[in-house]
Amino acid sequence: MSFLKKLFGGTGGGGESAQAAEPVDYKGFAIYPEPIKEGGVFRVSARIEKNIDGELRSQRLVRADxxxxxDDAMQAGVTKSKQVIDEQGDRLFDGPNA
Known part of the structure; x- marks a missing residue:
């Protein structure tokens, strides 16, 4: 049951990943580092948001790293998010996962 709680946003053991981090502003995007605790390590993850035409758009970045x-996972999440923003810009919010 703990696995399902983690998968669908429950706090069963994964509470550390749910702590809100201060956003990092980058080129008009807000980057929220949100590492995911998995056993004794943290998976690199972040939420990227931007207000486009009055609508708040959001995309989640989850890496295999x-x-x-x-703290290292949080910094890596910001760094990887900046790379994605540099490569894709607003296109980040296009497509089926946006």
Whole structure:
């Protein structure tokens, strides 16, 4: 049951990943580093948001990368998000997962 709670947003053991981080502003985008605790490591993850034409758009970035320290995972999430923003810009919010 704990797996399902983690999968659908419950706090069963994964509460650390639910802590709100301060957003990092980058080129008009807001980057929220949200590492996911998996056992003894943290998966690199972040939420990228931008207000486009009065609508708040959001996209989640989840990487295969894992690190041992939460702060390192948060920094990596910001770094990877910046790379995606540089590559895709507003196109980040196009497509089926946007």
């Amino acid at each position: 894992t690190v041992n320290v939460k």
